[in-house]
Every structure is written in C-alpha cells, then in structure tokens.
Amino acid sequence: MSQHILTVDNLTTRFATPDGEVEAVNAVSFHIDPGETLGVVGESGSGKTQIFMSVMGLLSKNGKASGSVRYKDAEILNLAPAKLNKIRGVTMSMIFQDPMTSLNPFLKISKQMTEVLVEHRGYSEEKALKHAVNMLDRVGIPGAAQRVHMYPHEFSGGMRQRVMIAMALLCDPEVLIADEPTTALDVTVQAQILDLLRDLKKDFNTAIVMITHDLGVVAGLCDRVMVMYGGRVVETGNVRDIFYDSHHPYTEGLLKSMPRIDRAHEQKMYAIPGQPPNLQNLPSGCAYQERCDYVQNRCTQSRPVLYDIAQGRASACFREVGE
Amino acid sequence: MNAIPETPLLSVRDLRVHFSLPGKGLFGKPRTLKAVDGVDFDLFPGETLGIVGESGCGKSTLGRAILQLIPPTAGQVVWLGKDIVGTRDRDLQPLRRDLQIIFQDPLASLNPRMTIGEIIAEPLVTHKADLGKAEIRNRVKTMMARVGLLPQMINRYPHEFSGGQCQRIGIARAMILEPKLIVCDEPVSALDVSIQAQIVNLLQDLQRDFGLSMLFISHDLSVVRHICQRILVLYLGNVMELADRDTIYAAPKHPYTKALISAVPIPDPELERSKERIVLKGDLPSPINPPSGCVFRTRCPFAKEKCATDIPMIETLGPSHQVACHFHGRM
Incomplete structure (x- = not known):
C-alpha cells in the first residue's frame, strides 16, 4: 500500500x-x-x-x-x-552544512564525482566525466568543463555547496x-x-x-x-x-x-526564556515545561504524546486534550 | 526616534586598511588586498550603527581598525575629537577603557584556563589597579547578575557554560568598565534562535541603561533591523549606502542593498513565496583584484557602461541618507 x-x-x-x-x-x-x-x-x-x-x-x-x-x-x-x-x-543522497569537510581536499572534483558513477552505474571514465560536467553545469557552475579538474579549495563556499549538490544528484536520487x-x-x-x-x-x-x-x-x-x-x-x-x-x-x-x-520592531523582541534541554538530564514530563508559557501541573508529571489535531497534523501538548 | 545630538562620539574619515600579500610565484610582484577602502561615517552617543554586508566585505576589519586592533593604512578615526590613528600602544591603553568589543564565537573568545570571575575581572585589574580584591569581586558579581548569570557561578570555567551563557560572559567582560562604545562583531550569529532573542534584548537593555553606543557588525539583516538606528552597507570595503533604519528597509536606493534585503527569507509562507526578489549572480569578487569603476558592477543587474569606468561618488540624498550609485535615481 x-x-x-x-x-x-x-x-x-x-x-x-x-x-x-x-x-x-x-x-x-x-x-x-x-x-x-x-x-x-x-x-x-x-x-x-x-x-x-x-x-x-x-x-x-x-x-x-x-x-x-x-x-x-x-x-x-x-x-x-x-x-x-x-x-x-x-x-537517497545527503548534503551537509560544511561542504569543505565533506569533500576530499586531496582529490580533484572530477575524481570525486566520477567515482560513484563508475562504481554504481558501471559508466566508463569518459562517460562519467561528461555526466559530471553536465551536472555541474546544471547547478550553475560557470565553466564546468574546466572547473571539474580543480580541487575543492579552488572553489568559494557557495560554489563548493553547488559541487556537493551536483555530486548528490549524480545518480538522480529520489x-x-x-x-x-x-x-x-x-x-x-x-x-x-x-x-x-x-x-x-x-x-x-x-x-x-x-x-x-x-x-x-x-x-x-x-x-x-x-x-x-x-x-x-x-x-x-x-x-x-x-x-x-x-x-x-x-x-x-x-x-x-x-x-x-519585513516589520519595524518598536518593542523588545520576544525571547523564549531559559536554555535548550540537556538530553542527558531531561525532566520527567514534558521536555519544554521549564520554558513554556502555558505550563500546568500535569506537564511536570507525565509527558504529552503527539495528539492528532487533523489529517496529517499533530501536536505533543496537553492543551490539545483539554482538562 | 530620539533626536540625535550634534557632536559625534566617533568620526571615521576615509579609513583604509590594505594588507600586502606576497606575489604569485617566486618573483611575482607583491599584491595589495584592500579590505577597507575609504569609509566615512559618524557615530553619535547612545546610537547603534549596523554594519552589514557579505562575508569578505571588510566589516570585521573595519570594526577592528576603528579600535586600532588592526593598524589602519590611511584615514582618520576621530574619537571624542581626537584622531587616534597611529597612537602608540601605551597611549592607547587609557582609551581602551571606553572602547570594547564582543566577538562572534563566544567560547573561543574566552580563555579556557581562567574562571569566569577572572575573565570578567581582567579589564578591571588592567585599568583600575587601585581597586581592592573584594571590590573587584563585588563589581564582577553585580555585572554577572546584570547580564543574567548567576553570581554564584563566579568560580566556574567557560566550558561549563552553553553558547548563550558564554556570550553573556563576553558581554559582562566588555561592560565591566562601563565603556562608551562597544563593537559587536556578529554577537548572535552562532546562537540558536531562541537564545539569539535573549542576547539581543540584553544588549538593548544595557545600551539604554548605560547610554552606550554600539557598532553592530552582522550579516543578518533581520537582527540589524531590530537593534540598529542607522545602517551602513559595505561591499568589498566600500560604502554602498548609509541611511536610518526605516529609510533603508522601506526605500533602499542602492541595488546591492535592495538585493541583500530581498534575499533574506521571511518566516511567512505567503509573503516569502510572493515577494519580489533580486537574485544576484555569482559570488563576491576577490578584493585583491576588485572590479574597475563601481566595485559592485559585476553582480549588479542594472550595470551600464559608465559603471565600469567611473567610480560612483557618495551622494547625499537626505539628512541621513547617502548612496554610492550612478543610477540610484533611475531604478
């Protein structure tokens, strides 16, 4: 199904x-x-x-x-x-925040991009390179045919992220x-x-x-x-x-x-009080209780599960179930 | 908004910071990186001026050059009527009491081997050597409470604190001498959203209570809109536009300002998906070899021939609005 x-x-x-x-x-x-x-x-x-x-x-x-x-x-x-x-x-492909740590600094982009195609798709080196250049072109890297032979450090941050995306897209992931x-x-x-x-x-x-x-x-x-x-x-x-x-x-x-x-701010900004929770030491009950404006007694005693509000819509808060 | 007093606290005139770099290859000519290339502005008492631009635009270098942490190549930094460029370190010392800085990475800017009490007390020990130990400890505790740290944590070390708390420690250290100016270099960029608002509010409260002036360096135009009265837009070390907050967000004149503002995502699906956007092509050019004429022309959607040949002068459009663009009136 x-x-x-x-x-x-x-x-x-x-x-x-x-x-x-x-x-x-x-x-x-x-x-x-x-x-x-x-x-x-x-x-x-x-x-x-x-x-x-x-x-x-x-x-x-x-x-x-x-x-x-x-x-x-x-x-x-x-x-x-x-x-x-x-x-x-x-x-399924994944791209990360810092492209520099996800690219191998010792290998040219061409090597890093063709490897997966040769491995997974059985492409020849030549066909794989062509595909890699097409993909770099697709993500908006100017002069892709030349730049494919460069090393990661020769690209700017934005360009590196494009290389990462191009690499993630090589095998047309779903x-x-x-x-x-x-x-x-x-x-x-x-x-x-x-x-x-x-x-x-x-x-x-x-x-x-x-x-x-x-x-x-x-x-x-x-x-x-x-x-x-x-x-x-x-x-x-x-x-x-x-x-x-x-x-x-x-x-x-x-x-x-x-x-x-898009808004002029005249007063103070709203700030959620307190700190994000320490996962090693979560409170019993709701993890958000110490920072919550609506905290009640029961929030400290038991943990609210995800309550369905509508089709595809849920919230893990006791406010959804009433008293 | 309050009327701005006449006499500026700080006047920056044609400030330049150039770094010389070795040439390419063994016999290459040395090259010059113009990080800041002719910046002018005034800062008034109690005012917050935002300095915005992309990474590499020279905003941090500008902040450091004003504090004389990086020696300027040329120009003037007039602090309380006196040019401080070229002042010897020994003579700068008394000025540093009034000029403080807060850094982006809260943990990296704190010495891991000092307790937070020692960290916050250090400026007092340096500048007010006559204070007794008990008095220093008292003042540190008062300041800790003021910035939202529990005074009983005075003997703890920086690694025991979260990012937001470390930024509070940095703020306490900057505030302990009650300075007149704080340069905030991306003070909230490394923090989570919920903590960012806490720190912004704290800075605003301190500013009001102590009558501080702030230079708020940031790439986040939403935070800048909230905290700054005037905003200076920097691109490759050059001022593109300087205006008060409402003018710059409601009616920006420089195409770069327009593009920057339109690129900031709005947390509202309808507005974000229907807004008009100017998407700039490419990246910031290298400051070693900046474009001729207007430095922004290579990415400007409206660039014309004149932009490649003539450097646009800064034009004054209103009492507090300046823009450097040949075609600002025609867009």
Missing part, C-alpha cells in the same frame, strides 16, 4: 557516552512522498540531524538506532554497509536530504541555492528533506514541517498550518522570537 518513498517508524537513536546513555532521537515517525519537501526544524541538540544520520547509516560508532526505516517497501535500518551502498548516494545546506552561506548565495533546490523539485520530482533552524527557509521551500524538541517531534503539519495556526507552545515561541526583516 505504501506509496511513500521513505517511511520512518518509531525511530530511536541512542549514544553511549562516558556519562551514560543519551537518547538523541526518541520514537520519531514520519514519511515522505515523491516530490514533497519536508522541513525538519529544531535547535542544536534537538535530534534533527541524528534522525537522518540513522536513516543513512552514518551514525558514529557509539550510536545505535532502533525502530524501522523503509525505502519504499524495503527495510533499510542497520543494513550492512555493502547493501546500504546500493541505496545511499544512489536513490530523496535528497539537505542538512543546513545554506547556514554557512551569505544570504545572496543562500537565495541562489534555494532556487536551485526549488528547480530540482519541479524538474525531477525529487523529494527533499530540509533540516534547518531557519524558519524563513522553511517558509519559502517546504510543503510539510516537523518541529523537533529534546529528541522528539513536538508538532507536524503542512507549512501554512505551522506558520499561521501553530499549536505547540515551542513552535509558537520560535515563530515569535524570529527577528523579521
């Missing part, structure tokens, strides 16, 4: 640390359809990146994921690397996971990269996961949004519901505390 391209069920990711076990991701479930863009929003430490590191089998050695991740109908969580390599980089791809870039270059992602979605029906803390980026690009806090999903919904009718107090607080370029 599943027409979803990626289905995640009850994903939990734990890390063994010297100070004990930390649950970075806790019982997270969601799905993505072809051509859809999902925004995953949260602060540092909210677990948003670790969900997709688990999905892609890229967890660090002390990390362990449980639950279920299905690509179409096939279970892919904790697959052996050899089997996973048939999927990652081919039908899912592109973008982890803060524009955070390190200037706004002018960010606008170029976001345009590029929009075109991808339109031209190739690529499903995109946009992991970000910037609600402005989400507003412009995403169809659905998943808000993370303390390793759990606290609210999901389509982009308009999240922005115009947010239910969870954390979503509401995030939206209110965003400085906006």
Whole structure:
C-alpha cells in the first residue's frame, strides 16, 4: 500500500557516552512522498540531524538506532554497509552544512564525482566525466568543463555547496536530504541555492528533506514541517498550518522570537526564556515545561504524546486534550 | 526616534586598511588586498550603527581598525575629537577603557584556563589597579547578575557554560568598565534562535541603561533591523549606502542593498513565496583584484557602461541618507 518513498517508524537513536546513555532521537515517525519537501526544524541538540544520520547509516560508532526505516517497501535500518551502498548516494543522497569537510581536499572534483558513477552505474571514465560536467553545469557552475579538474579549495563556499549538490544528484536520487545546506552561506548565495533546490523539485520530482533552524527557509521551500524538541517531534503539519495556526507552545515561541526583516520592531523582541534541554538530564514530563508559557501541573508529571489535531497534523501538548 | 545630538562620539574619515600579500610565484610582484577602502561615517552617543554586508566585505576589519586592533593604512578615526590613528600602544591603553568589543564565537573568545570571575575581572585589574580584591569581586558579581548569570557561578570555567551563557560572559567582560562604545562583531550569529532573542534584548537593555553606543557588525539583516538606528552597507570595503533604519528597509536606493534585503527569507509562507526578489549572480569578487569603476558592477543587474569606468561618488540624498550609485535615481 505504501506509496511513500521513505517511511520512518518509531525511530530511536541512542549514544553511549562516558556519562551514560543519551537518547538523541526518541520514537520519531514520519514519511515522505515523491516530490514533497519536508522541513525538519529544531535547535542544536534537538535530534534533527541524528534522525537522518540513522536513516543513512552514518551514525558514529557509539550510536545505535532502533525502530524501522523503509525505502519504499524495503527495510533499510542497520543494513550492512555493502547493501546500504546500493541505496545511499544512489536513490537517497545527503548534503551537509560544511561542504569543505565533506569533500576530499586531496582529490580533484572530477575524481570525486566520477567515482560513484563508475562504481554504481558501471559508466566508463569518459562517460562519467561528461555526466559530471553536465551536472555541474546544471547547478550553475560557470565553466564546468574546466572547473571539474580543480580541487575543492579552488572553489568559494557557495560554489563548493553547488559541487556537493551536483555530486548528490549524480545518480538522480529520489530523496535528497539537505542538512543546513545554506547556514554557512551569505544570504545572496543562500537565495541562489534555494532556487536551485526549488528547480530540482519541479524538474525531477525529487523529494527533499530540509533540516534547518531557519524558519524563513522553511517558509519559502517546504510543503510539510516537523518541529523537533529534546529528541522528539513536538508538532507536524503542512507549512501554512505551522506558520499561521501553530499549536505547540515551542513552535509558537520560535515563530515569535524570529527577528523579521519585513516589520519595524518598536518593542523588545520576544525571547523564549531559559536554555535548550540537556538530553542527558531531561525532566520527567514534558521536555519544554521549564520554558513554556502555558505550563500546568500535569506537564511536570507525565509527558504529552503527539495528539492528532487533523489529517496529517499533530501536536505533543496537553492543551490539545483539554482538562 | 530620539533626536540625535550634534557632536559625534566617533568620526571615521576615509579609513583604509590594505594588507600586502606576497606575489604569485617566486618573483611575482607583491599584491595589495584592500579590505577597507575609504569609509566615512559618524557615530553619535547612545546610537547603534549596523554594519552589514557579505562575508569578505571588510566589516570585521573595519570594526577592528576603528579600535586600532588592526593598524589602519590611511584615514582618520576621530574619537571624542581626537584622531587616534597611529597612537602608540601605551597611549592607547587609557582609551581602551571606553572602547570594547564582543566577538562572534563566544567560547573561543574566552580563555579556557581562567574562571569566569577572572575573565570578567581582567579589564578591571588592567585599568583600575587601585581597586581592592573584594571590590573587584563585588563589581564582577553585580555585572554577572546584570547580564543574567548567576553570581554564584563566579568560580566556574567557560566550558561549563552553553553558547548563550558564554556570550553573556563576553558581554559582562566588555561592560565591566562601563565603556562608551562597544563593537559587536556578529554577537548572535552562532546562537540558536531562541537564545539569539535573549542576547539581543540584553544588549538593548544595557545600551539604554548605560547610554552606550554600539557598532553592530552582522550579516543578518533581520537582527540589524531590530537593534540598529542607522545602517551602513559595505561591499568589498566600500560604502554602498548609509541611511536610518526605516529609510533603508522601506526605500533602499542602492541595488546591492535592495538585493541583500530581498534575499533574506521571511518566516511567512505567503509573503516569502510572493515577494519580489533580486537574485544576484555569482559570488563576491576577490578584493585583491576588485572590479574597475563601481566595485559592485559585476553582480549588479542594472550595470551600464559608465559603471565600469567611473567610480560612483557618495551622494547625499537626505539628512541621513547617502548612496554610492550612478543610477540610484533611475531604478
């Protein structure tokens, strides 16, 4: 029955640390359809990146994921690397915030880009190079035929991010996971990269996961949004519901505390009080209770689950169930 | 907005910071990187001036050159009526009491081997050597409470604090001498959204309570709109536009300002998807070999022949509005 391209069920990711076990991701479930863009929003430490590191089998050695991740109908969580390599980089690709640390500084772009095609597609070196140049051209790198023979350090930050995107697109993936791809870039270059992602979605029906803390980026690009806090999903919904009718107090607080370029600010900015939670020492009850404007007694005693508000719309707050 | 007093606290005149770089190859001619290339502005008491631009535009170098942390190549930095460019380090020392800086990376700017009490006290120890130990500790505790740190944490080390708290420590260190000017170099860029608002509010409160002036260096035009009264837009070390906040956001005259503002995403799906955008092509050119004429012309959607040959002069459009563009009136 599943027409979803990626289905995640009850994903939990734990890390063994010297100070004990930390649950970075806790019982997270969601799905993505072809051509859809999902925004995953949260602060540092909210677990948003670790969900997709688990999905892609890229967890660090002390990390362990449980639950279920299905690509179409096939279970892919904790697959052996050899089997996973048939999927990652081919039908599912990931791009990261810092392109310099994800590119090999010792290898020319041509080598880094053709390797995957020779390996996965059985292309000849020549055919692979041609394809790589086409792809660099596609993402807007001027003089791609010459620049493909350069090293990563010869590119600017924005250009490196384009190279990363081109590399991720080599095998026409059905899912592109973008982890803060524009955070390190200037706004002018960010606008170029976001345009590029929009075109991808339109031209190739690529499903995109946009992991970000910037609600402005989400507003412009995403169809659905998943808000993370303390390793759990606290609210999901389509982009308009999240922005115009947010239910969870954390979503509401995030939206209110965003400085906006389109408004004159006369008074103080709204600020969510306190600090993001320490995953090693989460309070019993709701993780957001100490910062919440609506906290009640029961929030300290038991943890609210995700309550369905409408089709595809849920919030993990007791306010949804009434007294 | 309050009327701005007549006498500026700080006047920067034709400030230039050039770095010389070795030439390409063994016998190549030395090259010059013009990080700041002729910047003029005034800063008035109690005012916050935003300095915005892309990375590599020279905004941090400008901030450091004003504080004489990087020696300017040419120009004047007039502080309280006196040019301080070229002042010997020893003579700068008393001035530094009034001129402080807050950095972008809160943890990297704190010495990991000092307790936060020692870090915050250091300017007092340097500049007010006559104060007793107990008095210093008292003042540090008062300042900690003022910036939202628990005074009983005075003996802890920086690694025990989160990014937002480390930025509070940096602010306490800058504020302890009650300076007249603080240069804030991207003070909230490394912080989470929810913490960013807390720090912005703190800076505004301190400014009001102490009558501080601030140079707020940032690439984030949304934060700048919130905190600054006037905004200076910098591109490759040159001033493109300088205006008060409402003018620059409502009616920007320079194509670069327009492009920068239109590139900032608005957290509202309808507005963000329907707004008019000017998408600039390419990246910032190298400051080692900047374009002839107007430095912005290679990325300007409206560039004409004249822009390649003539350097646009800064024109005054209103009491507090200056722009450097040949065609600002015709866009």
